[in-house]
Amino acid sequence: MIKFIEKIEGEAKLNFSFDEHKKIDFVDIEFFSTRNIEKILENKPALDALVINPRVCGICGHAHLIATTKALEDCYKNIEVPNNAKILRELTLNFEIMQNHFKWFYLSILPLLGERQHLLKATFPSQILAKAIAVVGGQYPHTSYSLVGGVVCDITVMDILKITHLIDEVMKYFEKNLLVDESEEFLNYKNIENILNKDGDLIKTLLKFKQNSWQHLGRSYGRFVVFGQNSYFNSGKSIKTTVSKNLNFANIKEQTNQNSYAKNVTYKNKYYEVGPLSRAMLNKIPLIKDSHRKYGDSIFSRILARMYEIPQLLNHSKKLLDELDLDKPFYIEPKIDISKISGSGYGCVEAARGTLLHKVKLHNGIIEKYDIITPTQWNLSNGTKEKLGVSQKAMIGLSDINLAEIVFKSFDVCSVCTTH
Amino acid sequence: MYDKKLKIIWLTAISCNGNSHSFLNYPHLEQFIDDFEFIYHPLIYSKYSLQDLINKDIECDILLLEGAISPEFKKMDEPIINLVDKYAHKAKKIITVGTCATFGGIFSQSDYAYTTGLHFDKENPTFLFKSLKHKTISISGCPIQPEVLANTIYAIQKNMDLKLDNYLRPKEFFAYTIHNGCTRNEYFEYKVDNHTFGKKEGCMFYEHGCQAPYTNGSCNKILWNGVNSKTRAGLPCMGCTSPDFPKQNLFKTKKNMGIPQNLPLGVGKRTYLTLAGITKAFSIKRLEEDLF
Numbered sequence: 243m244i245k246f247i248e249k250i251e252g253e254a255k256l257n258f259s260f261d262e263h264k265k266i267d268f269v270d271i272e273f274f275s276t277r278n279i280e281k282i283l284e285n286k287p288a289l290d291a292l293v294i295n296p297r298v299c300g301i302c303g304h305a306h307l308i309a310t311t312k313a314l315e316d317c318y319k320n321i322e323v324p325n326n327a328k329i330l331r332e333l334t335l336n337f338e339i340m341q342n343h344f345k346w347f348y349l350s351i352l353p354l355l356g357e358r359q360h361l362l363k364a365t366f367p368s369q370i371l372a373k374a375i376a377v378v379g380g381q382y383p384h385t386s387y388s389l390v391g392g393v394v395c396d397i398t399v400m401d402i403l404k405i406t407h408l409i410d411e412v413m414k415y416f417e418k419n420l421l422v423d424e425s426e427e428f429l430n431y432k433n434i435e436n437i438l439n440k441d442g443d444l445i446k447t448l449l450k451f452k453q454n455s456w457q458h459l460g461r462s463y464g465r466f467v468v469f470g471q472n473s474y475f476n477s478g479k480s481i482k483t484t485v486s487k488n489l490n491f492a493n494i495k496e497q498t499n500q501n502s503y504a505k506n507v508t509y510k511n512k513y514y515e516v517g518p519l520s521r522a523m524l525n526k527i528p529l530i531k532d533s534h535r536k537y538g539d540s541i542f543s544r545i546l547a548r549m550y551e552i553p554q555l556l557n558h559s560k561k562l563l564d565e566l567d568l569d570k571p572f573y574i575e576p577k578i579d580i581s582k583i584s585g586s587g588y589g590c591v592e593a594a595r596g597t598l599l600h601k602v603k604l605h606n607g608i609i610e611k612y613d614i615i616t617p618t619q620w621n622l623s624n625g626t627k628e629k630l631g632v633s634q635k636a637m638i639g640l641s642d643i644n645l646a647e648i649v650f651k652s653f654d655v656c657s658v659c660t661t662h
Numbered sequence: 663m664y665d666k667k668l669k670i671i672w673l674t675a676i677s678c679n680g681n682s683h684s685f686l687n688y689p690h691l692e693q694f695i696d697d698f699e700f701i702y703h704p705l706i707y708s709k710y711s712l713q714d715l716i717n718k719d720i721e722c723d724i725l726l727l728e729g730a731i732s733p734e735f736k737k738m739d740e741p742i743i744n745l746v747d748k749y750a751h752k753a754k755k756i757i758t759v760g761t762c763a764t765f766g767g768i769f770s771q772s773d774y775a776y777t778t779g780l781h782f783d784k785e786n787p788t789f790l791f792k793s794l795k796h797k798t799i800s801i802s803g804c805p806i807q808p809e810v811l812a813n814t815i816y817a818i819q820k821n822m823d824l825k826l827d828n829y830l831r832p833k834e835f836f837a838y839t840i841h842n843g844c845t846r847n848e849y850f851e852y853k854v855d856n857h858t859f860g861k862k863e864g865c866m867f868y869e870h871g872c873q874a875p876y877t878n879g880s881c882n883k884i885l886w887n888g889v890n891s892k893t894r895a896g897l898p899c900m901g902c903t904s905p906d907f908p909k910q911n912l913f914k915t916k917k918n919m920g921i922p923q924n925l926p927l928g929v930g931k932r933t934y935l936t937l938a939g940i941t942k943a944f945s946i947k948r949l950e951e952d953l954f
Contacts, residue, residue, distance in 0.1 A: 246738060248712050249705055251679050253738055274738060277676060278772045289913045293900050297768050297804065300679035327860075345686075349705060359707035361695065365686050372687050373887040380895030381886030382687070383680050384805055387897050389859065389913070394896035396862040404889070573860025658678055 252657025316587025516596025
């Protein structure tokens with residue numbers, strides 16, 4: 243049985259097969275087209291990638307910009323990047339992650355649960371967060387303000403004030419609409435029961451899952467990985483609750499897919515889940531760990547982890563702002579011009595949907611090869627019956643394909659990224 | 663006054679969805695969705711699905727096309743050309759949304775054969791949809807500015823007579839250059855050419871590839887996200903509204919014998935050299951120092 247999935251930054255085709263009990267026993271995931279960004283980059287001057295790569299994706303292009311910057315800087319054996327630039331890159335990427343989460347929740351998830359789509363509830367906070375990126379980077383989407391050696395801007399105390407107000411406004415919005423809670427405590431909850439007696443769109447959604455006994459729905463392997471270490475996210479992999487910190491990019495393998503334009507991605511030949519739930523597991527966020535303990539890597543845990551990431555990131559973003567030192571530089575011109583650089587580099591960040599990896603090979607500052615592995619490739623790898631991808635495994639055993647669609651979308655699918 | 667909302671189809675071809683997301687930043691979206699109905703949209707809830715668009719025959723007033731087109735590119739196994747053809751003929755007006763839909767943009771370099779905009783392959787006219795040219799308005803930009811798209815749609819609703827340039831872009835927005843309104847203008851005027859990144863001072867035209875003086879658009883007139891622009895922030899204009907976007911070596915100014923290869927719109931080499939000679943004679947201390 244074929245189901246087309248729409249409004250996922252593009253489209254996908256799910257082809258379900260059922261066992262004798264009318265339960266899904268396999269799902270073939272197909273993405274339709276590719277734009278060959280990696281090929282477009284070949285033979286171009288290295289810095290042009292900073293302009294081209296945000297155009298991989300309209301909703302997470304900023305993650306592609308920061309990953310590009312890091313990959314190019316990694317081609318230098320030695321490059322000084324000012325701390326202010328590192329802080330701003332993290333900050334603007336946080337803002338992008340959060341605007342995505344609001345859009346996902348109100349535009350993609352709620353309509354699947356029988357609610358009408360609350361467009362303005364998504365755009366009100368996402369516009370504020372886009373504005374906060376623009377204060378630093380000039381515009382959103384599609385700025386290229388981060389470049390090899392730092393960032394182009396030179397922000398002032400007034401800019402910091404503006405951003406602070408925007409962060410506060412989003413926090414207020416979250417507390418009013420998603421999780422109504424007067425106390426300062428809600429960032430430190432340890433127990434699911436602490437929040438289920440509250441009000442707000444997030445809570446109502448979680449309760450809907452409980453009422454329908456769906457809280458265990460959509461479980462996969464319980465294998466999580468995070469590569470994009472920064473001042474907030476911890477990298478590592480976690481299998482059930484065993485955490486290991488040793489990761490090696492060389493163990494990531496990308497394989498072409500016979501019947502889809504998306505390539506499959508494994509770590510040490512195993513499929514892993516990436517994204518907010520993985521990040522919360524590696525960061526040991528008590529509330530999410532409690533949800534995982536009770537309901538596993540279910541849609542319930544995924545929704546909670548993604549939306550609970552917002553206040554955590556808002557909080558951390560304010561700390562980052564405090565760490566800026568306006569007397570110090572935002573950019574240090576690299577000692578060697580990039581036109582003289584030959585070598586290869588990795589750039590890895592946590593994007594809204596999870597780990598995003600860029601690999602580049604330069605010869606005299608010209609791009610020889612470019613490779614992008616996006617989060618959706620991890621989560622939506624199209625495996626075989628013997629070795630299912632993460633989202634495939636999560637859909638097995640369901641009998642209702644509408645529920646399967648909710649499970650599928652709980653990974654926050656990005657079609658354009660996947661088929662870059 | 664408008665008892666019937668105009669029906670809009672937002673069709674995406676070879677794109678990144680950047681224009682769809684940029685449009686979600688339109689500050690008066692609430693009013694907009696009161697005034698118009700997206701009967702199909704790639705993100706926003708709509709009465710019809712893409713499958714409906716392919717399988718049914720749906721009436722629409724305005725067709726918005728995002729992304730480049732190619733005879734090889736398909737949406738859910740349906741050639742995009744067929745979809746464009748079907749709905750462009752029904753629509754009273756067509757808007758090409760963004761540089762890809764207008765000129766081909768970045769994705770004209772993808773592997774699909776003959777990837778172009780609806781009416782232009784870079785600056786050259788194409789012929790496949792020539793008969794639709796009279797009802798098309800182009801809005802270039804990678805991405806578009808939300809207000810530019812929204813108010814062009816309102817202009818259609820109110821039957822305003824929009825003056826268009828040679829690429830069918832509303833002059834209201836595209837008669838300006840990106841340079842108009844840049845906070846770094848003085849550094850340009852007095853040819854203070856020692857710009858480094860990470861500074862609020864200096865002009866990126868002389869060394870760092872800024873295309874603002876010869877690129878049409880309203881980025882410094884209608885500020886991005888209501889607050890800023892790339893050039894104000896310190897990022898060179900990449901010429902994203904231009905037919906040949908993206909050019910190469912975007913962070914470097916191409917020069918011939920010390921003179922920028924691309925001069926401000928309408929400025930001849932001789933005029934430029936004369937002006938440069940005069941401004942070189944001055945040294946303006948205020949512009950050589952940090953602002954504060």
